[in-house]
Amino acid sequence: TQVFAALSAETLPARLGGNTILKEKIGGDSARWQVTEVGDGNLNLVFIVTGDKGAAIVKQALPYVRLVGESWPLPLKRSYFEYHALVRQSARDPGMVPEIFFFDAVQAIIVMEYLTPHVILRRALIDGRALPKIGRDLGLFCARTLFRGSDLSMVTREKKADMALFADNVELCDITENLVFSDPYFEAKLNRHTSPQLDPLVAELRADRDLKVEAQRLKHLFSAKAETLCHGDLHTGSVMVTDEETRVIDPEFAFYGPISFDVGMLLANFWMSYFAQSGHESGSAGRDDMRAYLLDTIETIWETFRAEFAHLWRSERAGILYPASLFEDRGDLLGAEQALNIVLDEIYREMLGFAGIEMHRRILGLAHNADFETIADPDRRATCERKALKLGRHLAVNRHRIHSLKDVRATAERLEKE
Ligand code: SR1
C-alpha cells in the first residue's frame, strides 16, 4: 500500500516520471523537467512542470492548512472532492475549468492543464486591468453549474447519490461555517484584522445584534439548504483570465448548498476590489474607469446569471422541482414564470446576504484578500476596508429591502466618496 508523501520541486520528476499521461503531455525524459512551486493559496502545493513537449500543473493537497501549519490538520480527501467537482463543472459548462489529465487519490494529486498566459483575476484587478469577458463568462458559469447541479435539472436518484458523495467534505464546510459565518462577529482566536484604525467599527459590528442574527440565518442556509453542487470558494482568486478566456479553478470546498452562495461570494470579491482601487491609485493615474468597470461587471454577472438561469428553467427543467407537467402540460405558462420569479427573487436576497458576510470575513477573519493586504499605507488600507465593512453590513442586514443592484451601486458610490 502506498503512503502519502508531499512532493517537492526536487522529488517530483523521480516520483511522477513514470506516469504515462504526464510523459505524453510534458515529455518522456523527466530528468529534463523543470519544476517550480507556485502555490500562493492557503492550503495546497502547486507546481508548474515543464518538459520538452509542454507543461502541466501538479496540485497536491497537504495533510494540514498551509497558511497555519501542521497544528491545523486537514484531510487529503479534499483533493477527491475537487476532482469530482471539476468533472461535474466541466460537463455542466464545458471549457470553463482546466482540463484534468490525471488524479491520484492516495497522493492527493490532480494533474491538469497549465493555463498560460492566464493570470489570477484578483491580481489583474489589483493591477487595474479591465477584462472584457469575465462578466458574461462568470454569469454563465454560475447559472449553468448551479442550475444543472440542482433538483431543477437532475433526477432525484442521481442528485441524492451525488449529495452522499460530497457529504463527506465535512472539514472544509466546517472551515466556512466557522471562518465565514461566526468568527468575524466575536473575538475568535484566529481573527486578525490588520488595521487597528478599524477597532471602533469592528467593536460596533460585533455589538450589532441585527447583523449577528443575519449572519447566523445565512449560516443556517449554508449548512441546511442543499440545493445544488456549489463551487464553495468562488472568489476572484479562484478565477484565471486572459482578455479572451475565463477559467474557474480550485473547487475543493465543493458541497451541496444554496444556489445563491457562489454568486454572493463572487460579487463580494468584486465589491471589495471596487473599494480597494483607491489604495492602488498612484500619482495622477486615477482609477475612476476601473471603479465603473467593476460595478458594471457586477451587474453583468448578475444579469447574465438571471437570463441564463431563466433560459435553462424554460428549456431544461427536467428535475423533480416545478415539473413541466404541473404547468406547461396544462397550458399554464404563467404559472411556471411566476415560480421562476419567486425562485430568482429568493436567490437574489440570499446572494446579497452571502456577499455582505464574505466582505466582513475577508477583513476581520483569518483569510484576507490581497486586494486590501497589498495596500502598503495602513491609513489608506483602513479607509478602503472601512467602506467595504459598511457595505457588507448594509447588504447582510437590509437585503430584503434592497430592490436592485442599481441601489447597491448607488450605496457603493456614496460610500466611496466618504
Ligand atoms: C484555512 S482556509 C482559509 C480560506 O482559504 C480558502 O481559500 C477559503 O476561502 C478558506 O475560507
Ligand code: MG
Ligand atoms: Mg482555493
